[in-house]
Amino acid sequence: MREPLLSTTAFAFDGYRITQHLGLVRGIIVRSRSIVGNIGAALQTLVGGNITIYTDLCERARQDAYQSLCEHATTLGANAIIGVRYDATEIAQGVTEVLCYGTAVVVEKALVSFQSQLPTPRLSIRGGLRLSILLTRRRTRRAGAALS
DSSP states (O other), X not given: OOOOOEEOSSSSOTTEEEEEEEEEEEEEEEEEOOHHHHHHHHHHHHHOSOOHHHHHHHHXXXXXXXXXXXXXXXXXXXXXXXXXXXXXXXXXXXXXXXXXXXXXXXXXXXXSOHHHHSOOEEXXXXXXXXXXXXXXXXXXXXXXXXXX
């Protein structure tokens, strides 16, 4: 079974390294409201509040566009998508296009994540109100020198 695609709105994954950029991928879906849906929505607008018929229609359209995006990326050999965005345009009265797009990439687990390479700042209180910042690397070096 194939692993699901990783996706993010960011342009990198923490703990992963991008090994290949495969290019732009997209998923497009065009939806229209049915006459029954319009009547139901009109009744909901009389009551006020969330118009669930339209909310469900929009959510389904976004899900379908995202699924199409993932299929496009998979055909290119990607295992991840970065920079995922949505856009919607009304192309005719009652007809809306939903576009989901991003960049298809191949990623692999990083041996060491960028975050783990940085010294970890630690805050300690010494001598009453005097604050000093101790960096983990400095403490490690001092401990290593003391053992020698």
